[in-house]
Amino acid sequence: xxxxxxxxxxxxxxxxxxxxxxxxxxxxxxxxxxxxxxxxxxxxxxxxxxxxxxxxxxxxxxxxxxxxxxxxxxxxxxxxxxxxxxxxxxxxxxxxxxxxxxxxxxxxxxxxxxxxxxxxxxxxxxxxxxxxxxxxxxxxxxxxxxxxxxxxxxxxxxxxxxxxxxxxxxxxxxxxxxxxxxxxxxxxxxxxxxxx
Amino acid sequence: xxxxxxxxxxxxxxxxxxxxxxxxxxxxxxxxxxxxxxxxxxxxxxxxxxxxxxxxxxxxxxxxxxxxxxxxxxxxxxxxxxxxxxxxxxxxxxxxxxxxxxxxxxxxxxxxxxxxxxxxxxxxxxxxxxxxxxxxxxxxxxxxxxxxxxxxxxxxxxxxxxxxxxxxxxxxxxxxxxxxxxxxxxxxxxxxxxxxxxxxxxxxxxxxx
Numbered sequence: 001x002x003x004x005x006x007x008x009x010x011x012x013x014x015x016x017x018x019x020x021x022x023x024x025x026x027x028x029x030x031x032x033x034x035x036x037x038x039x040x041x042x043x044x045x046x047x048x049x050x051x052x053x054x055x056x057x058x059x060x061x062x063x064x065x066x067x068x069x070x071x072x073x074x075x076x077x078x079x080x081x082x083x084x085x086x087x088x089x090x091x092x093x094x095x096x097x098x099x100x101x102x103x104x105x106x107x108x109x110x111x112x113x114x115x116x117x118x119x120x121x122x123x124x125x126x127x128x129x130x131x132x133x134x135x136x137x138x139x140x141x142x143x144x145x146x147x148x149x150x151x152x153x154x155x156x157x158x159x160x161x162x163x164x165x166x167x168x169x170x171x172x173x174x175x176x177x178x179x180x181x182x183x184x185x186x187x188x189x190x191x192x193x194x195x196x
Numbered sequence: 197x198x199x200x201x202x203x204x205x206x207x208x209x210x211x212x213x214x215x216x217x218x219x220x221x222x223x224x225x226x227x228x229x230x231x232x233x234x235x236x237x238x239x240x241x242x243x244x245x246x247x248x249x250x251x252x253x254x255x256x257x258x259x260x261x262x263x264x265x266x267x268x269x270x271x272x273x274x275x276x277x278x279x280x281x282x283x284x285x286x287x288x289x290x291x292x293x294x295x296x297x298x299x300x301x302x303x304x305x306x307x308x309x310x311x312x313x314x315x316x317x318x319x320x321x322x323x324x325x326x327x328x329x330x331x332x333x334x335x336x337x338x339x340x341x342x343x344x345x346x347x348x349x350x351x352x353x354x355x356x357x358x359x360x361x362x363x364x365x366x367x368x369x370x371x372x373x374x375x376x377x378x379x380x381x382x383x384x385x386x387x388x389x390x391x392x393x394x395x396x397x398x399x400x401x402x403x404x405x
Contacts, residue, residue, distance in 0.1 A: 008294030010267040014225040016291035017232060017274055020283045027235050035231035040220060081238070085351060087373075102204030102337055104249050105265060114230070116218045120265045123209035129339065130205045133387045138211060149390045153204060155335045156371040156395035157354040 039114065047078040048111035048161055049182035051088075052193075053175045056166045066090055069161065073111055082159055083110035089152060090163045091189075096143050097162045098136065098189030100128045101154035108159035112187055119188065129153055139190045162187050167195040197303070197331050198338060200257035205339040205382070226266035233273050243276045246361035250333035251275045254299035275299040303331040305364055311356045311399045314369040321347045322404040323374060325396065333361035336400050344404050345376035348393060356397055369398040 008016070021027050051073055055062040065072035069086035073079060086108050089097040101107065105120040118124055128135045132149045136142075143149055152160050164186040170178060173195075185191035221227040236242040243251075251272035252260075260268060275298040277283045288296045308330055317323055327342035335357050353368035375393045378386035 005289065005295040008289070008292035008296055010264070010270060011223065011225040012292045012294065013267075013274070013288070013296050014229050014232075014270055016288050016296065017270065017277075017283075018228060019291045020277075020287050021232065021235075024282065026240060026282065027232075031235055031239065032228060032231040035234045036227045039227070039230055039234070043220075081234075085354075087349065087351070100204075102339075103201050103335065104252065114220050116215070117222075117265070118212050118214045118218075121209075121212055122203055122206075122261065123212045126203040126206040126209050127212070129392050130207075130382055131387055132390050135212065139214070145389065147389070149387075150375070150393060151390065152373070152393040152395075153337065154395065155337060156351065156357075156397060158349075158351045158371065158373065158395050 042080055043082075043109040043113045045111070045113035045184035045187065046179075047073075047076070048108075048113075048184070048187045049179045050076055051078065051111055051161070052163060052182045052187065053179035055163055056170075056178055057175050062163075065163065078110040080110045082106070083108050085158050086111065086161060087158050088161050088163050089150075089189075091165050091192075093147070093165070095148045095150055096136075096189065097150050097152065098128060098132060099152050099154065099160045099162060100125060102126070102129060103155060106154040106159065108161050111161050112184060116184070136190060141191055162189045164189075164193045167193050170195050197253060197333070198329065199253045200255075200260045201253040202338050204337045221266075226264075229266045229270045229273070233269055236273055236277070242280060242282060244355075244360055246333060246355070246357040247276060247363065248272050249357075250302075250361040251299050253333065254302065256297075256300060259297055271297065271299055302362065305362050308332040308358050308362050308364065311359060311367060311369065314353065314367075314398050316398055317347050317350070317372055317401065319347055319350060323347060323372070323401045324404050325374075325400055326402055330358065332358060334358050334400075336396065337394065339381055340374075340376060340394050340396075343376055343380050345374040345380065345394070347372045348375050349373035351395065354397075356399060358397075358399070371395050371397050372401065374401075 055065050069088040102125045105115050107115040132151050186193045252268045324344045325340045351371045353370050375391050378390040
């Protein structure tokens with residue numbers, strides 16, 4: 001039977017669900033608070049920026065990162081749910097990488113954080129696999145015709161991160177300076193990193 | 197299932213809207229829903245990630261499209277807890293003082309996808325995605341059914357989602373990162389110089405013709 005009641009708001013439904021879980025004694029007091037805090041602390045794209053900066057200044061680390069992304073991210077302390085198997089996609093002068101999850105919104109949480117709304121939007125999920133060059137151009141990134149675009153759809157348990165090209169003119173920059181210019185958008189592949 | 201969640205290649209959605217300096221959560225209830233899902237999967241073990249994804253996929257397409265990501269998550273959690281007998285729908289609607297829409301029913305276990313192979317392919321192999329359909333959960337996007345591509349990477353074995361989403365003891369299989377040319381997927385109108393990599397379980401694939 002379809003309900004004829006007025007739909008409750010998402011906030012009211014979320015509160016109802018929490019109430020029911022509490023009433024059943026299913027989740028101990030304080031657990032949801034600590035999970036919320038953990039989400040904000042552990043799932044942060046600035047971690048990915050540290051990984052990229054390290055790979056730019058340390059060729060051995062870069063090699064380890066491309067060979068085994070999971071282990072190399074864990075070396076810097078970045079691991080956990082949705083980071084069980086990380087593959088890093090190396091942007092080159094010949095090939096630009098961009099990541100999507102067309103069926104839900106899977107993301108490498110420990111290094112990219114929880115995904116932004118645009119990444120979860122039907123428009124991005126539907127379009128970027130079909131017309132990536134146009135989509136990137138609309139989003140402000142013009143990829144030259146001679147550069148290939150490889151779109152990676154996160155359909156199984158591998159989680160991906162793009163290692164963007166290091167911008168020119170940053171040869172004498174410190175690792176911290178470099179980490180500060182890396183963006184989440186560049187690690188998903190809808191942007192490139194620009195110096196200062 | 198050929199649900200609304202399987203969006204790759206759909207047309208007509210228009211421009212992608214971006215918000216500068218977007219916060220992780222826009223409203224407190226969204227963070228709460230994320231925490232409840234983490235607790236239900238990680239602590240209560242009320243369901244696994246495949247069952248969760250499939251519960252969201254079973255939402256009616258009209259509801260799915262009108263709902264924010266965290267409202268879809270909320271619907272998935274509530275659906276699974278009601279189906280599992282942990283909570284009742286009546287209880288949720290009483291506490292919410294209004295209707296609490298849940299997802300549609302689960303297909304019977306007899307209808308789920310086949311499994312039983314592993315490790316058949318290696319980097320460089322040309323493979324074809326099987327063109328079969330299931331009313332249950334699957335991670336084969338519609339847009340690669342029947343298409344041929346080249347294996348670029350072999351990932352470790354993970355539980356076969358077509359089974360684990362239905363509470364069946366899923367065996368694990370390798371997944372392959374298979375690269376398809378845009379032309380193979382989208383025909384002559386495809387953009388030049390583009391490819392799409394899709395991560396596919398062994399059971400989804402066959403040798404190329």
